[in-house]
Amino acid sequence: xxxxxxxxxxxxxxxxxxxxxxxxxxxxxxxxxxxxxxxxxxxxxxxxxxxxxxxxxxxxxxxxxxxxxxxxxxxxxxxxxxxxxxxxxxxxxxxxxxxxxxxxxxxxxxxxxxxxxxxxxxxxxxxxxxxxxxxxxxxxxxxxxxxxxxxxxxxxxxxxxxxxxxxxxxxxxxxxxxxxxxxxxxxxxxx
Amino acid sequence: xxxxxxxxxxxxxxxxxxxxxxxxxxxxxxxxxxxxxxxxxxxxxxxxxxxxxxxxxxxxxxxxxxxxxxxxxxxxxxxxxxxxxxxxxxxxxxxxxxxxxxxxxxxxxxxxxxxxxxxxxxxxxxxxxxxxxxxxxxxxxxxxxxxxxxxxxxxxxxxxxxxxxxxxxxxxxxxxxxxxxxxxxxxxxxxxxxxxxxxxxxxxxxxxxxxxxxxxxxxxxxxxxxxxxxxxxxxxxxxxxxxxxxxxxxx
Numbered sequence: 517x518x519x520x521x522x523x524x525x526x527x528x529x530x531x532x533x534x535x536x537x538x539x540x541x542x543x544x545x546x547x548x549x550x551x552x553x554x555x556x557x558x559x560x561x562x563x564x565x566x567x568x569x570x571x572x573x574x575x576x577x578x579x580x581x582x583x584x585x586x587x588x589x590x591x592x593x594x595x596x597x598x599x600x601x602x603x604x605x606x607x608x609x610x611x612x613x614x615x616x617x618x619x620x621x622x623x624x625x626x627x628x629x630x631x632x633x634x635x636x637x638x639x640x641x642x643x644x645x646x647x648x649x650x651x652x653x654x655x656x657x658x659x660x661x662x663x664x665x666x667x668x669x670x671x672x673x674x675x676x677x678x679x680x681x682x683x684x685x686x687x688x689x690x691x692x693x694x695x696x697x698x699x700x701x702x703x704x705x706x707x
Numbered sequence: 708x709x710x711x712x713x714x715x716x717x718x719x720x721x722x723x724x725x726x727x728x729x730x731x732x733x734x735x736x737x738x739x740x741x742x743x744x745x746x747x748x749x750x751x752x753x754x755x756x757x758x759x760x761x762x763x764x765x766x767x768x769x770x771x772x773x774x775x776x777x778x779x780x781x782x783x784x785x786x787x788x789x790x791x792x793x794x795x796x797x798x799x800x801x802x803x804x805x806x807x808x809x810x811x812x813x814x815x816x817x818x819x820x821x822x823x824x825x826x827x828x829x830x831x832x833x834x835x836x837x838x839x840x841x842x843x844x845x846x847x848x849x850x851x852x853x854x855x856x857x858x859x860x861x862x863x864x865x866x867x868x869x870x871x872x873x874x875x876x877x878x879x880x881x882x883x884x885x886x887x888x889x890x891x892x893x894x895x896x897x898x899x900x901x902x903x904x905x906x907x908x909x910x911x912x913x914x915x916x917x918x919x920x921x922x923x924x925x926x927x928x929x930x931x932x933x934x935x936x937x938x939x940x941x942x943x944x945x946x947x948x949x950x951x952x953x954x955x956x957x958x
Contacts, residue, residue, distance in 0.1 A: 582888060640823070641862050641863060642822050642823045642862040644860060644877070644880075646880075646884060648884060648888060649884065649887070652887070652888070697813045697814045698814045701812050701813060701814045701815070702810050702812065702819050702821045703812040703814070703815060703817060703819045703876055704814070704880075706819070706821045706822065706823060706862075707819070707861065707862065707873055707876045707877055707880075
């Protein structure tokens with residue numbers, strides 16, 4: 517017992533404890549930081565430029581209004597517009613002088629390689645989210661995904677957890693007990 | 708004694724017709740096990756292998772029961788009975804779950820199993836009079852290329868999770884979603900669970916019980932219908948149509 521007390525009184529032991537606590541705390545912070553940074557995408561897609569050109573979200577994410585998954589555009593969809601853009605189509609400008617991201621797109625489209633976009637908003641396997649009813653009820657895309665006219669690559673604007681889902685479902689169905697029974701039913705999302 | 712204000716919880720089920728129901732015609736069921744296979748494919752059911760199956764750990768949500776009755780010379784086979792979860796209106800599995808993983812859906816009137824809540828106490832399976840619930844004893848191996856046939860609409864369960872027939876709730880949701888997108892009511896026979904779809908004899912009929920015009924409610928009320936262990940008051944939603952032996956099979 518006396519040995520343990522002596523050890524605790526030892527200043528180097530106190531310093532060791534302090535260092536350990538600090539390391540654990542900063543490791544936690546770094547861990548949280550890594551969950552907050554957006555994943556690296558194959559192409560640094562400038563959402564802001566496309567949205568400011570008045571291109572609708574549904575043009576590229578065309579599944580959102582009719583099915584569960586909103587979908588990510590294929591290289592053919594990108595190339596449908598970019599292949600026609602005169603500035604880059606002109607043989608005078610060689611591919612090597614295009615902007616770097618468009619060179620990548622050219623590589624994907626010409627070689628018919630799929631672009632492996634990294635999904636940013638993800639739910640676990642046991643959650644079955646469906647875009648269609650949300651879009652049909654008039655929930656705007658930016659409610660969950662943020663204002664894309666100010667962002668380049670997609671970032672996680674909202675921590676996707678069940679409390680957030682349930683909060684909104686409770687609010688939206690406050691006046692309708694039948695709808696509330698459906699929206700707050702476990703089986704609506706978990707099966 | 709301190710009053711901890713624990714609310715008194717009383718079982719309070721109303722005897723309603725239910726929302727979704729199934730009728731299984733034992734007269735035309737030939738016991739071919741197509742429903743069992745289709746269910747396993749649809750619902751990502753793991754293959755447990757010979758050894759674990761011998762311990763009674765096979766994970767099928769549906770089993771075709773077939774027994775023999777009587778002393779030797781006068782042995783008679785009972786009809787084939789595909790038995791899965793009966794989706795009881797007053798389910799014995801629900802009140803025993805300590806973590807509320809086995810809950811009743813108010814909306815669809817189904818017994819749900821919420822996999823992410825389940826901690827694997829197995830109380831529900833012990834309390835199920837139909838032995839409809841199965842337990843993942845381990846993470847069963849799925850060698851390539853089996854993962855390629857996973858149904859993305861159904862959770863792949865891991866070790867320590869209780870599971871059971873869901874009445875193919877993913878197909879119910881899909882059907883409802885499609886009907887809503889088209890702006891119409893759900894048609895009778897639009898939602899077909901995997902077992903009914905695979906049944907070559909069309910012995911399994913699925914539909915809404917709260918609609919008196921649907922095929923399943925007509926069949927259930929036709930007089931041949933029996934429910935398993937009904938005397939327990941579980942209000943099962945699956946009706947077995949008793950054998951009339953009109954098709955020549957005498958066992």
